[in-house]
Amino acid sequence: MRILTLPAALAAFALALATAGCATAQEACPTAAAYRVKPVDGDTFHVEADFTSPTSRLDLFYFPIADRPQGQAESIRNVHAYGDDGQPVELTYVGEGGWETQSGEAVSRLTYEVRADHDAADWNQGGPGMDEVATRFDDSYFFAGHAFFLIDYDAPACPVTVEFDVPQDWNIVAPWEMDGRTARAANPWNLGQNAFVMGPAKPSQAVLSGLTINMLISSGADEIADGISGILGSVPQTYMDFFGGAPGDRYSVFVFTDTMSDGGAFQNSFAMRIATPFSPADEIVWSHTLGHEVMHLWIGAGAIHSTDPESTYWFTEGFTDYLTIKLMYQSGHLDEAMLKQRLANILRRYEIAKRRTPDATLAEAGANKQENWELVYGGGSLVALLLDATVSAEHPGMFRDMMRDLYEHSGTAYTPESLIARMDASTGGEASRIVDWVNSRPDANAIRQRLLPLGLDSARFGFDEVYVDFAECGEADCVPAFLAKPEPD
């Protein structure tokens, strides 16, 4: 359910980086770096890199866990750096996933080894889970780019190539443009902020209009592969129709099993781990997670993004979750009963948030996302629900047009202020009025009174039971117009 929080050392870079780099910028850009990857004995990969702009600092992402205080860096060995005269340059590990030259000397060339030993550690203990780091994937290898490539995140936002010198029967499954065995990422950030698999595993494909999805589902998840393919073959199309397009034309999805279900969204890819044994009740959970992570391609990871992720989690997680519910319903993957249950979950989470996070605003709550889960996800989804219901009553399509406008202007990161200003401009100021109202902690009855004329009846019992029904037409399955599938344009 998470999108990545930048390690502190990298947060400053994110400001300057556009998401995927536009085509014209790429054409004017020389290649920023060229990597070569070759498996050597056992679980070890040899990596070489040449940097067009010499660098004095290289980074992995840093997720320290109990088993690995230095996180992903503990799988990196034999780092050797060279200047542009070919002479060795001393490059030292300085902690938190960073390597630096001591004297500020520039590195033009780098060699190192990556050991695929990540499965020996438990990345759930204080970390984001192996879906955001690395794991064996049947007889193949899954990596987050930022756990594998030592990257100069300060390099110009120009393309980066990776030549995979791997056995003939191996596949490279990645969202990057591929020319044979050579991948081309849009820029260093796009190389780090995507996941890939190397090995014999064969992907399946869903080809939608304007978006090709490569799916890799590990053998442990075979029995739900059809369900996953069914969702990925239809839901992203509904998302594209809603937003009027998709970021990029390819997307990679990796699914494997674990002791708990969760997902990690990258720029043009995501990885999901699903708890086994499977059951029909689990399907309710993982199908929503799948829909939620795919939505992050538009919100939070792939397109609409923020200079200050923590202050905007209420939006990037809350709007993602609300739109997942609405659009999975519209694509036929939720029935009316489950739609009501999911809407009730939003209202229930907000009720619990009032008790668990009584003082923080939506923006403040993101600084401790896990602790304030109910306010970030429940409060953020409630803003989306109220905004959609409110503006759609007078102006059907206004909420969608607001989201399209945000998406179309997402080439540059939003500040928390510019995000809300843009939403206000599309909705006559309704967005900030609703954020203020949700921050004022309206009681359940006030929320009920507000939603009832908009077609959504709700009732609360105690602090943690909320029920939802559709109010307007008196029939059992009368879905309010703002949630119903729109007529084609």
Ligand SMILES: [Zn+2]
């Ligand atoms: Zn999320």
